[in-house]
Amino acid sequence: MFHRILVANRGEIALRVIRAAREMGIDTVAVYSKADEGAAYLELADERICIGPGPSSQSYLSIPSIIAAAEVVDVDAIHPGYGFLSENAEFAQTCRDHGIEFIGPEAETMRKLGDKATARDIAKQAKVPVVPGSDGLVQDEKAIVEVAERIGYPVLIKATAGGGGRGMRVANGRIALVNAWHQARAEAQAAFGESGVYVEKYLERPRHVEIQILADGRGRIVYLGERECSVQRRHQKLVEEGPSPGINDSMRRAMGRAAVKLAKAAGYKGAGTCEFLVAGKEFYFIEVNCRIQVEHPVTELITGIDIVREQIRVAAGEKLSFDQGDVKVKGHAIEARINAEDPARGFRPSPGLITRFIAPGGPGVRLDTHVHAGYKVPPNYDSLLAKLIVHAPTRQAALDRMARALDEFTIEGIKTTIPLHREIVRNAFFRKGDYDTGFLDEYLAG
Numbered sequence: 001m002f003h004r005i006l007v008a009n010r011g012e013i014a015l016r017v018i019r020a021a022r023e024m025g026i027d028t029v030a031v032y033s034k035a036d037e038g039a040a041y042l043e044l045a046d047e048r049i050c051i052g053p054g055p056s057s058q059s060y061l062s063i064p065s066i067i068a069a070a071e072v073v074d075v076d077a078i079h080p081g082y083g084f085l086s087e088n089a090e091f092a093q094t095c096r097d098h099g100i101e102f103i104g105p106e107a108e109t110m111r112k113l114g115d116k117a118t119a120r121d122i123a124k125q126a127k128v129p130v131v132p133g134s135d136g137l138v139q140d141e142k143a144i145v146e147v148a149e150r151i152g153y154p155v156l157i158k159a160t161a162g163g164g165g166r167g168m169r170v171a172n173g174r175i176a177l178v179n180a181w182h183q184a185r186a187e188a189q190a191a192f193g194e195s196g197v198y199v200e201k202y203l204e205r206p207r208h209v210e211i212q213i214l215a216d217g218r219g220r221i222v223y224l225g226e227r228e229c230s231v232q233r234r235h236q237k238l239v240e241e242g243p244s245p246g247i248n249d250s251m252r253r254a255m256g257r258a259a260v261k262l263a264k265a266a267g268y269k270g271a272g273t274c275e276f277l278v279a280g281k282e283f284y285f286i287e288v289n290c291r292i293q294v295e296h297p298v299t300e301l302i303t304g305i306d307i308v309r310e311q312i313r314v315a316a317g318e319k320l321s322f323d324q325g326d327v328k329v330k331g332h333a334i335e336a337r338i339n340a341e342d343p344a345r346g347f348r349p350s351p352g353l354i355t356r357f358i359a360p361g362g363p364g365v366r367l368d369t370h371v372h373a374g375y376k377v378p379p380n381y382d383s384l385l386a387k388l389i390v391h392a393p394t395r396q397a398a399l400d401r402m403a404r405a406l407d408e409f410t411i412e413g414i415k416t417t418i419p420l421h422r423e424i425v426r427n428a429f430f431r432k433g434d435y436d437t438g439f440l441d442e443y444l445a446g
């Protein structure tokens, strides 16, 4: 097992990794930028080291700065958290080239799956259902028109280097399609330095359901149930829950098996997520996320498995200590993401000093946060302040528990998404489980 790991991230996920490591008897080194200097959570690491100024490009995204820090403090491994360098294949490779284990999949796996058209190809090869669409990238106008007229409009053009919704264009007919194709390519080139695009049938208001997987790279791959993530705005999730209220046991099992098949075909190692869209009675693979995700606690609460701990164990070369038959989903969990944003003003970031902070607690309540009264939310980064996760025997009980916990939660000094969550959890459609990816926009539009 590792003796010391460096946590190449900040905020709540840095703290989550520090906690897992501490329970495993592994020392931690936290890195921080000037904008995070003095943050209380940094004191919970065994050591901390400044890696640069506030801008991410010169700190949390700087491979040389992080590798230099890791060399100075002499760690065995680096945990990348989510965001920043977590899905950067070059970073994974650089870590390993320096004799430092990257806590995540092989660089080559990340490269393949990070390219969405390649991930789609791997899925198809593995007989995992994908949305009807192109075979690989579409190379010219003629090819895209052919694909569109075979599958029927509307179609969705996606950047192969994209993901999380960036670089997508819907087209409803031939003329629009050719324009959209040129626009999508230009946009992808500008955003990702890679113009490759592929096409899929556009699904109207699908559900977004994802499967958590764990692979030890030694032959064992398990799925840990699913999370329903359809409550989102501009590809930012607000609420996640598990099990999904929108699928039945037969789809659940088929999706889990599909995720494992895909992971096997890709030679996956570590914790990962296979994303699917659900439309009617069908589900379709769309992307793999090669990282621990924000919403992983939902799965931890319903399975009792510490995913970050397992991620560290398999990175250190240990086998998974359980198999699929040992994974039992118990009860229901819901997560509310608490962001420093003002929903009344278009979710404008609301950084600044937290003057009052009263945390919810009691039975079945988990709060993952690095903030407290007196904490100053820096303007530089993602606005996630806290994740409130509840667990209860049934979905109804979990909804009531979430409503109660949100009512206990007080944050003053800045605007947060807490009031919006109080409304969502009481919304009749949400409570019935009758929602899809169009729910939040529709709700906000009134």
Ligand code: MV4
Pocket: 131, 156, 163, 164, 165, 166, 200, 201, 202, 203, 204, 206, 207, 208, 229, 230, 232, 235, 277, 286, 287, 437
């Ligand atoms: C789609 C789709 C409809 N049809 N693909 C958005 C993020 C990226 N991961 C995939 N996304 C979508 N892909 C086809 N063929 C609709 C979306 C989509 C979406 C997906 C998941 C969660 C929220 C979403 C919001 C808008 C669009």
